[in-house]
Amino acid sequence: MQKKIVEFTNILRKAGVRVSVAETLDSFLALDEMTLDHRDQFKAALRCSMVKHSDDISTYDRLFDLFWSGFHDSLREQIKEALQGLGDIDIEALMEQLQSMLQNMDVDLSELAQALLTIDQNQLEQLIRQAGDETGIERIQNMLQIGFFSRRVLEQLGMTGASQELENLVEQLREQGMDEGELEKLQGLLKAVQDAMRKAVRQYTERELDKQNHDYIERFRQESLQEKSFYNLTEEDMRKMREVVDRLAQKLKNVVSIRRKRERKGKFDLKHTMRRNMSHDGVPFELMFKRRRKDRPKMVILCDISSSVANVSRFMLQFIYSLGEIFTKIRSYVFVAELGEVTEIFRDRDIYSAIDEALDGGGVINPYTRSNFGMAFHVFWRDHLATLDNRTTVVIIGDARNNYNDPRAWCLRDVHRKAKNVIWINPEAPGAWGFGDSVMDEYLPHTDVAEECRNLRQLSKLVDQLVL
Amino acid sequence: MFESVEAVQSALEGQKYVTTKNIATVVYLATKLQKPVLVEGPAGVGKTELAKVVAGALGIEMIRLQCYEGLDEAKALYEWEYSKQLLYTQMLRDKISQVLEGADTLKEAANRIAQEDDIFFSERFIVPRPLMRAITSDKTTLLLIDEVDKSDPEFEAFLLEVLSDYTVSVPEVGTIRARNIPIVFLTSNNAREMTDALKRRCLHLYIDFPDLETEVAILNQKVPGIEQRLVEDIVELVQRVRNLDLKKTPSISETLDWARALMTLNADSLEKDLIEQTMNVILKHQGDIEKAQTELSKLLSEKAAAQRAQEPVQSTPTSIKKSVLH
Structure with a gap:
């Protein structure tokens, strides 16, 4: 979990949100106090300890959704779609039958093949993420690399090996005398799940690119806006300009306020103090200070x-x-x-x-x-x-x-x-x-x-x- | 202290304060982690109120420090009670000459006085200000540092020191350590961006204007006995007015004022004339009022159109409603 949060912090920083190390540590402490079953609370806890500028909140919200849930949902979406595409097969019955047959057989499947066979979505997600980490997917930089990285992730997963294993398994099942109709269904199912898996990997890569490049377009726009001459501005540009001017003016105000403060308190005024305390028999109960004129x-x-x-x-x-x-x-x-x-x-x-x-x-x-x-x-x-x-x-x-x-x-x-x-x-x-x-x-x-x-x-x- | 986020939410609800999950989570974490909370947001969204209700819900004392330009340590932390010190020296004059009796040299006299000078720089002569009170209190307190953006940057730097260690050093007396770490709320209207150093030490909470449902809930909570249809009309109008480009956007407290005003006038729905007469409760600038009025006529005509469209379908339910109401 901590590793994930550090990763998330990096992405926030890339998007221009300032998050210090101390704040990351704070977020760990905050999460220790929380139960993690409520997404809202998790989100609020991370936000209040890491994002301290109200302007950054919208960026945080977008990145949070991208980072913490996007892939989770899209994988499930893919698999659901794939299963629906098969028409009406009673998957549960098929699985049960499979289970009972496998018990009598001596098969040794790889992790991925097992997960694919049982459609264990959590396991699949875990495996993709792991493979992604191992291939160094965070280095992805542009659209052209999506295909490359997707292939790398699939290789890392051992997808080819797994599909071979599954084919062998089908053969074995046939030898065990499984009903031909059932077998066909099983083959269809396995193919669909594998396709879904491939698609999910591709989406995972795209999403990763999105994360890394999240603010690229926005930043490009702002940079060019800053350089743009005033002569050719549209209404929308003008609006953005105004915001910046407001910020500048605010900055100006701060400097002015500091200067004024420095001027405020003057030196001890002996004459005034003595005059003022004549009624106390000259004992200086009230001290008077020179007031400097405000500049x-x-x-x-x-x-x-x-x-x-x-x-x-x-x-x-x-x-x-x-x-x-x-x-x-x-x-x-x-x-x-x-x-x-x-x-x-x-x-x-x-x-x-x-x-x-x-x-x-x-x-x-x-x-x-x-x-x-x-x-x-x-x-x-x-x-x-x-x-x-x-x-x-x-x-x-x-x-x-x-x-x-x-x-x-x-x-x-x-x-x-x-x-x-x-x-x-x-x-x-x-x-x-x-x-x-x-x-x-x-x-x-x-x-x-x-x-x-x-x-x-x-x-x-x-x-x-x-x-x- | 609170058990869970849900506990916070229900406790604040008990204090008649409608919270979102977000607010409740931050409050919960603040009490658990003993970190100060920096509450930001536009004026009148209930930032100060939040601190008050948290104190109320926990049954602890709230100590408030109102910030303003020129606020300094003497006003926030402690001050030597100069006149009292002076008064004591005056009254103890005889005693002092007794102490000095028999001292032959100036040096000896000075030494004797030096032995006694602790008396005049003891806690007896310190006037504790809010920060000091919050730190030295026997019970846990809630310290509200209100409108911290109005204070000077120097004061902010000084606050950092207090908020990071919860200790105060008085040179003549020594370091005073907090007996009970107070729960600290800082509020800011963003008149000035707070420094990153301060922000880093705080949990950050941004309270924006509430959405439609929340504002309806607030109105129902705070103005008991108000008619549901009126509430919805008021909130809808206020929410639309907020989207206009105004000098001063109406806050929640102004919505509440308006609702109360309309209650007093026995209004049961919003009529054009009535709105125009009472508009000055939510809008405080003539220019704003003019702008809002054009928006208002738009809204009313839209509503009328919508009603006409719904009339044939909804004719029965409304008549029933009316008979119930009258």
């Missing part, structure tokens, strides 16, 4: 929503929305040529309608103009520069394609002077910066961080920088 990071976000970056800005707005749930002091603006504030929309509306609204200009700007970064920055400089201070991080999202307008980089310079950080997220690769109508190179000196960000992997890298 609440502020954030200002400018997001380009022009048509050239439409898909990216949708995603970015989503990210901004998640940030807004974490940072209390966040102001968000959208721009094309004009610049408009959408902070309130993001605060009050739910995510989808907020994003749609913002993409439509938020009722404050006209989104159907040509981008003009210079003008947008100028408006920001004129109207909102006063909101910046040395705790503010300014995030600009856009491709800096300025349609040959005046870039007015000096506006960004002033912003950079006043703010703590200026971070530029550009969906274009750095190679394209400064070419054509891109004025990225003029803005570049006035940013602290400028990163290309077109896909999730790049964004997640960037997130780490946001809190630094």
Whole structure:
């Protein structure tokens, strides 16, 4: 049993579920306390000691079914089918007759032949599993190997030998004067069981492949999704993206919380303590500590929503929305040529309608103009520069394609002077910066961080920088 | 302690808590293996309630530690009662000068004081907080560490130490070992992912929103005397509302509140107007209510269609039912 559990653990690990050695040991302890006749309880006991992330539960459930029962059922299914295929034979009567005849004969059958003859399903299952272990079936890697491994398992089982034995047995029975009709039935039965056995072995191999490769397709999909550019995402992809953004935002929140905690408790404040305890005759009953001012990071976000970056800005707005749930002091603006504030929309509306609204200009700007970064920055400089201070991080999202307008980089310079950080997220690769109508190179000196960000992997890298 | 998983299930049933096999198994193992249980799941599925009913079923005291941001050892474990210590020194001033009488040198005086300093750092001046109380209690207790995700990561690291050995070290007094290992439940709303180290030490239990049958059972258990048809209608609607993309998904406790509210209003089935008037019991955001209302009208029209289809066949049984009910 323990060996089986270790094997199961390995399969869980392969599927990306983190199971430590200590947890495997825990599961042994847990199973010691249980009676194993209830499948539900067995499953729950293994789960609670090995799987600790709620996201992994569905994977666990699928693998559990695959591992602990699948083959057991499919073997029985095969044999049942085979027996039904024989039409109406009274198998029990046949078996009884066989039994009585065998008692008088001196036959020595191999384990497998015996199991086949008596249709001992548990024994057959045991034998297949054993043979599988001996052939090293866990090394199976792809579809093409199914035939090969099935043959290996059958060889290991000694299938050919067993069927020869059974044929000899039939001959012996004939010599003993068994009724010809009965013999025919017996032959049919034996053939059917052997066929079922072969099929079961093949299924066993397929199942084994499934186990080993369980998450292959899923993982392939996720990997390619992470690399996929935001420009070409379907609705479904977007949904998956959102989940990841939520996770990133959560991570961000943790870091922020740690920082805040560190700041909280100050040093002992002697003056305050003495003042406070004057009424106790100067005996310091109440100790006072200096309170350090909390460093609440502020954030200002400018997001380009022009048509050239439409898909990216949708995603970015989503990210901004998640940030807004974490940072209390966040102001968000959208721009094309004009610049408009959408902070309130993001605060009050739910995510989808907020994003749609913002993409439509938020009722404050006209989104159907040509981008003009210079003008947008100028408006920001004129109207909102006063909101910046040395705790503010300014995030600009856009491709800096300025349609040959005046870039007015000096506006960004002033912003950079006043703010703590200026971070530029550009969906274009750095190679394209400064070419054509891109004025990225003029803005570049006035940013602290400028990163290309077109896909999730790049964004997640960037997130780490946001809190630094 | 519990004898078997079935015993757990029936004991909790006795406390009016409807469990699944899964929950019962984990509770059973927790008591057998003396391991803490980390209960996760959305808000309002009865995580805290589970700890309470387990304590109730075992007839042991429950000690609760509510976590919040900024919770530290002093609030969770123990604290020196500083003012009491100071008060004692003030009141014992004469005694102290007696002790010091005849001491010629400063060194001798310091030595004499040093001999006595145990008095001021003894258990007398310790204020035990929940963790300490659970560990030093004479009887087995149930320790509930509620909303552990709200605490800071540092506190979590500190919890690890306590939960792995069930010992507490107070530098001035020494190590205090648990007399009786408490049954520990930690609950988390997943506001923050707990560290793997903590998870590794715990059994993990995920309680999700119940399925239809379980929720019906819960409602019947908790709101006695409610009409079966109303229960089914309520649960069906709530389950559908949960599938919507809402700011706050209605929890079991809200379903119960709603059922009670409808009972108070003497409703025997769900009418459109009635639902609209009482919707705010289960939904707490205006946007959510609007979304739910469109879903609601869909559900009602579907139901009406279904009823029309069944009417000719079912006409007799319903009339009988009605006459019984009135």
